[in-house]
Amino acid sequence: MATLDAIIIGAGFSGLYQLYTLRDQLNLNCHLFEAADEVGGTWHWNQYPGARCDTESQAYCYYFNKKIYNEWNWTERYPSQQEVKDYLKFVAKKLNLFRSISFSSNVKEMKYFDKTNKWKIQLDGGNTFDARFVIMATGCLSSENLPIIANQEKFKGKILHTGKWPKENIKFNDLDVGVVGTGSTGIQVIPEIAKTVKSLTVFQRTPNYSIPARNQKLNLKELNLHKNNFEYLKNVSINNRHGHPWKHSTTPIHQVGSVKDSMVLNKAWEHGGLSFRDSFSNINYDECANSVVSNFIINKIQETVNDPVTANDLSDFDYPFGAKRPALDTHYFETFNQENVKLISIKKTPIDSFNHNGVLVNSIHYPLDIVVFATGFDAITGSLLKINIIGKKGKNLKSEWKKEPINLLGLQIPNFPNLFTITGPGSPSVLTNMPRAIEQHVDWVTMCISKLINMKKNKIEASHSAALAWLDEVKLESERTMFLKTSNSWYLGTNVKGKPKGFIPYSGGLDKYTNICNAIAQNGYKGFIIS
Numbered sequence: 134m135a136t137l138d139a140i141i142i143g144a145g146f147s148g149l150y151q152l153y154t155l156r157d158q159l160n161l162n163c164h165l166f167e168a169a170d171e172v173g174g175t176w177h178w179n180q181y182p183g184a185r186c187d188t189e190s191q192a193y194c195y196y197f198n199k200k201i202y203n204e205w206n207w208t209e210r211y212p213s214q215q216e217v218k219d220y221l222k223f224v225a226k227k228l229n230l231f232r233s234i235s236f237s238s239n240v241k242e243m244k245y246f247d248k249t250n251k252w253k254i255q256l257d258g259g260n261t262f263d264a265r266f267v268i269m270a271t272g273c274l275s276s277e278n279l280p281i282i283a284n285q286e287k288f289k290g291k292i293l294h295t296g297k298w299p300k301e302n303i304k305f306n307d308l309d310v311g312v313v314g315t316g317s318t319g320i321q322v323i324p325e326i327a328k329t330v331k332s333l334t335v336f337q338r339t340p341n342y343s344i345p346a347r348n349q350k351l352n353l354k355e356l357n358l359h360k361n362n363f364e365y366l367k368n369v370s371i372n373n374r375h376g377h378p379w380k381h382s383t384t385p386i387h388q389v390g391s392v393k394d395s396m397v398l399n400k401a402w403e404h405g406g407l408s409f410r411d412s413f414s415n416i417n418y419d420e421c422a423n424s425v426v427s428n429f430i431i432n433k434i435q436e437t438v439n440d441p442v443t444a445n446d447l448s449d450f451d452y453p454f455g456a457k458r459p460a461l462d463t464h465y466f467e468t469f470n471q472e473n474v475k476l477i478s479i480k481k482t483p484i485d486s487f488n489h490n491g492v493l494v495n496s497i498h499y500p501l502d503i504v505v506f507a508t509g510f511d512a513i514t515g516s517l518l519k520i521n522i523i524g525k526k527g528k529n530l531k532s533e534w535k536k537e538p539i540n541l542l543g544l545q546i547p548n549f550p551n552l553f554t555i556t557g558p559g560s561p562s563v564l565t566n567m568p569r570a571i572e573q574h575v576d577w578v579t580m581c582i583s584k585l586i587n588m589k590k591n592k593i594e595a596s597h598s599a600a601l602a603w604l605d606e607v608k609l610e611s612e613r614t615m616f617l618k619t620s621n622s623w624y625l626g627t628n629v630k631g632k633p634k635g636f637i638p639y640s641g642g643l644d645k646y647t648n649i650c651n652a653i654a655q656n657g658y659k660g661f662i663i664s
């Protein structure tokens with residue numbers, strides 16, 4: 134391979150679009166390396182039963198190309214994992230991207246050389262490639278978090294993690310299965326597994342607020358409505374906080390009176406989906422308003438679940454709605470009314486150990502054939518830190534980020550010139566509909582590289598002081614929200630042992646963030662060092 138202008142790492146939503154813009158809009162010599170054997174990113178690895186997107190299909194796709202938008206026909210309100218993967222394959226084929234992608238190519242190490250202003254990328258197996266620019270499109274939720282539990286090696290059954298689900302068809306029929314974790318993933322996988330198992334034991338450390346998804350097949354009329362309203366959907370999505378194609382309410386919860394409050398909430402509940410969070414303007418900012426919504430959901434759980442002890446365990450929240458990412462579900466709470474399903478609260482007594490045929494909790498043995506860990510991810514920073522990244526003067530990213538993920542706008546890291554992170558820490562990323570945040574980042578990076586080339590400059594790098602100031606801004610924004618009203622969430626990094634604690638994404642909203650990024654670019658990339 135000839136010397137490259139740019140290397141892109143990861144073939145999910147970010148990487149594919151970045152490859153297209155750099156290769157076909159800027160005419161750069163680019164190549165993309167992907168660890169998996171297919172496109173898809175997180176949607177490749179998370180192929181567990183029930184895996185489905187929480188964003189509605191008309192918005193969980195690229196908006197940069199209207200023709201492609203019109204050619205693809207989604208079949209359901211929320212796309213399944215397989216359908217998202219099929220969609221990405223379709224886009225990659227349409228844009229003729231496959232010829233610039235190497236699959237089964239895991240990047241192990243990358244090092245910057247000041248003398249040549251080049252990055253050297255090394256794959257597992259030893260092959261190396263040089264490029265001036267590197268774009269990390271490694272995903273926010275791509276590094277699985279597998280708990281270490283004593284005597285795991287003694288277990289004779291199968292241990293699976295939802296984030297690295299095997300390709301083979303796993304049969305649960307007539308088996309005793311345990312699921313650990315009740316976040317968005319657990320809430321999706323539990324009702325699916327419960328359909329065929331002999332018994333399902335759910336080990337819950339923290340209950341999760343969940344809203345009915347109310348998934349359904351899309352008919353031609355709905356599909357055409359989305360296509361005919363493309364410009365409107367696009368406009369609404371990029372000009373709001375969360376990147377979804379609806380406007381959030383401007384009415385605070387107590388302004389309309391409690392009877393009306395509950396009518397609005399009931400309507401949003403019946404409609405289903407994440408727009409429930411936006412049925413009032415102050416749910417995520419005002420504790421009193423939030424408690425109305427939290428109690429509304431608690432009542433729904435208690436009405437749904439027959440066994441009062443299980444109902445209490447499922448709704449015993451020690452944090453407000455929205456402090457952790459709420460889930461969408463399809464009959465999650467109803468699943469606990471099945472005779473073959475039981476909930477074990479491990480809040481006070483964690484899983485103690487495995488033995489050859491199950492796990493022990495509080496000296497009670499639970500016999501199991503399969504244990505499914507739906508225990509989430511080392512989010513946002515995990516997939517970056519899995520690679521040994523060495524910047525200027527031998528600076529290692531792991532050491533640089535030991536205390537906090539210092540970066541500017543989630544786009545660049547001081548001492549790592551010409552390295553860009555798509556939806557990196559300190560950007561709205563996971564707090565938004567991801568394709569909107571991704572397109573905004575990719576467009577910004579593409580414009581930045583284009584300007585550098587036109588100005589005949591060699592490199593761009595975040596300044597240390599600007600990056601620190603940005604981290605202050607990220608902290609300040611988070612203090613205005615409910616996100617800090619829990620001591621434990623993957624947004625805070627507390628789910629991973631040894632990870633620095635601090636709210637990672639930017640919570641000021643995608644619209645505000647986009648304006649900041651654009652202003653910085655128009656202002657000669659203030660805060661970045663160009664040389």
Ligand code: NAP
Nearest residue numbers: 185186187280314315316317318319338339458507508509
């Ligand atoms: P998660 O939200 O981090 O949930 C992990 C679950 O595992 C939590 O219940 C956690 O309990 C539990 N857990 C972790 N370590 C444990 C341990 N050692 N012992 C017992 N329990 C343990 O992860 P996730 O459910 O995979 O979801 C992560 C994010 O991915 C979501 O918030 C969402 O943004 C995204 N996602 C999206 C979709 C979708 O669009 N449909 C689907 C799945 C995931 P604690 O809460 O006590 O830590």
